[in-house]
Amino acid sequence: MVGQLLLGLSILVGLHELGHLLTAKLFGMRVEKFSIGFPPKIIGFQWGETEYSIGAIPLGGFVKISGMVDESMDTAQLASEPQPWEFRAKPAWQRLIVMLGGIIVNVITGIIIFVTLVYSNGETYFSRDQVIENGIVAYEYGEAIGLKTGDKVLDINGQPYQSISELSSGSALLSENGYYTVERAGQQVKVEIPRGFINTFNSEESFSKFIAIRFPFEVGAVDPGSGAEAAGIATGDQILAVNGQPITYFDEMQTALQQVKNQNVSLVRKKGTTVDTLSVAVTNEARIGIAVNPLIEPVKREYGFAESFSKGTSRAFGAVIVNAKALGKMFTGEVSTKNVSGPIGMAKIYGDRWDWVKFWSITGLISMILAFMNLLPIPALDGGHVVFLLYEMVSGRAPSDKFLEVAQKVGMVILLGLMVFAIGNDILKLIF
Numbered sequence: 001m002v003g004q005l006l007l008g009l010s011i012l013v014g015l016h017e018l019g020h021l022l023t024a025k026l027f028g029m030r031v032e033k034f035s036i037g038f039p040p041k042i043i044g045f046q047w048g049e050t051e052y053s054i055g056a057i058p059l060g061g062f063v064k065i066s067g068m069v070d071e072s073m074d075t076a077q078l079a080s081e082p083q084p085w086e087f088r089a090k091p092a093w094q095r096l097i098v099m100l101g102g103i104i105v106n107v108i109t110g111i112i113i114f115v116t117l118v119y120s121n122g123e124t125y126f127s128r129d130q131v132i133e134n135g136i137v138a139y140e141y142g143e144a145i146g147l148k149t150g151d152k153v154l155d156i157n158g159q160p161y162q163s164i165s166e167l168s169s170g171s172a173l174l175s176e177n178g179y180y181t182v183e184r185a186g187q188q189v190k191v192e193i194p195r196g197f198i199n200t201f202n203s204e205e206s207f208s209k210f211i212a213i214r215f216p217f218e219v220g221a222v223d224p225g226s227g228a229e230a231a232g233i234a235t236g237d238q239i240l241a242v243n244g245q246p247i248t249y250f251d252e253m254q255t256a257l258q259q260v261k262n263q264n265v266s267l268v269r270k271k272g273t274t275v276d277t278l279s280v281a282v283t284n285e286a287r288i289g290i291a292v293n294p295l296i297e298p299v300k301r302e303y304g305f306a307e308s309f310s311k312g313t314s315r316a317f318g319a320v321i322v323n324a325k326a327l328g329k330m331f332t333g334e335v336s337t338k339n340v341s342g343p344i345g346m347a348k349i350y351g352d353r354w355d356w357v358k359f360w361s362i363t364g365l366i367s368m369i370l371a372f373m374n375l376l377p378i379p380a381l382d383g384g385h386v387v388f389l390l391y392e393m394v395s396g397r398a399p400s401d402k403f404l405e406v407a408q409k410v411g412m413v414i415l416l417g418l419m420v421f422a423i424g425n426d427i428l429k430l431i432f
Contacts, residue, residue, distance in 0.1 A: 019105030113364030115312030226289020380411025
């Protein structure tokens with residue numbers, strides 16, 4: 001978990017700072033330091049005019065460019081006349097490109113990751129047609145907004161969707177006056193998505209409490225010593241009824257077994273072409289000791305490079321749009337600030353099991369979010385510098401060094417406050 005987070009952040013921070021370094025050197029600026037991680041320094045070396053190092057605090061990084069007011073707050077050199085190699089001596093448009101360099105690299109990185117994932121893995125999903133054919137299972141959160149097991153979801157906000165995952169996507173949950181159109185008992189019903197409903201999904205586990213596709217099933221593995229084994233149930237068998245109640249979908253069997261805990265239940269079993277009735281012991285957890293194999297297969301699609309580039313780029317910028325919407329709704333109170341996560345929350349998203357596809361999917365997402373967050377007009381972030389440079393380019397007057405120094409200090413206080421708040425959120429989630 002922590003290892004994946006550190007690897008992902010190291011890659012993204014290194015590339016971000018590399019974007020600043022390369023553009024600075026391109027315009028003849030002197031780069032004094034390049035660091036992945038914050039001091040104290042663990043290891044480093046000097047190459048040319050630049051010291052390259054790895055810091056002990058792996059939550060960011062920095063590039064120190066001569067003649068620039070930055071997080072190091074080293075303003076001594078600003079008292080002298082600007083030198084040709086200094087940041088402050090270069091035209092505003094060059095300084096603007098340097099400040100955007102890290103953001104641009106993060107965007108490119110995110111796009112490359114998503115395009116590569118789509119090209120190499122394609123997509124695997126349960127489609128809209130499969131949802132309409134089989135319906136959904138509505139769990140706790142789905143039932144809370146009015147969805148019911150068996151509903152066939154026709155559209156989101158009047159628009160068709162491709163996969164069931166879109167029903168719980170950020171774009172759906174953050175939409176204004178959002179709703180699902182479902183077919184229920186032959187009638188079309190509108191199920192509204194309540195304002196702030198996205199706050200319910202504050203962990204990866206919470207999505208499992210929303211909805212899933214209904215599926216017919218057959219018996220998979222049978223637990224040794226279980227009631228199913230004792231009754232002679234085997235892999236490949238089908239359960240047709242529980243205590244006289246016909247069964248088609250797995251959720252129907254689960255519901256029926258909930259009514260007969262610690263009892264024997266009558267099951268109609270189909271084995272090949274033979275249909276018989278068995279008495280099976282049910283545990284206190286409403287189980288008979290079987291795993292199940294779904295009898296519907298998810299759709300698998302592969303894409304050529306052109307399609308992968310289009311779909312991957314769309315996914316990358318879609319992540320930015322969703323996060324921008326969520327940030328905007330935090331100011332209105334619709335999205336809770338409790339959803340803000342720090343390093344602990346990010347590590348939990350990566351999970352305990354190493355999965356390269358999941359690792360790169362999350363890293364690509366974080367790369368796009370990192371680009372978006374760095375573009376925010378907060379002093380000490382790249383976006384703050386961009387605002388000051390745009391002001392200079394439009395007005396023809398550069399903010400004073402003293403103003404930039406004060407703005408940098410204010411920005412650092414804001415960022416430290418946000419970091420403390422995010423880590424505090426993480427801790428509270430662990431406790432409660």
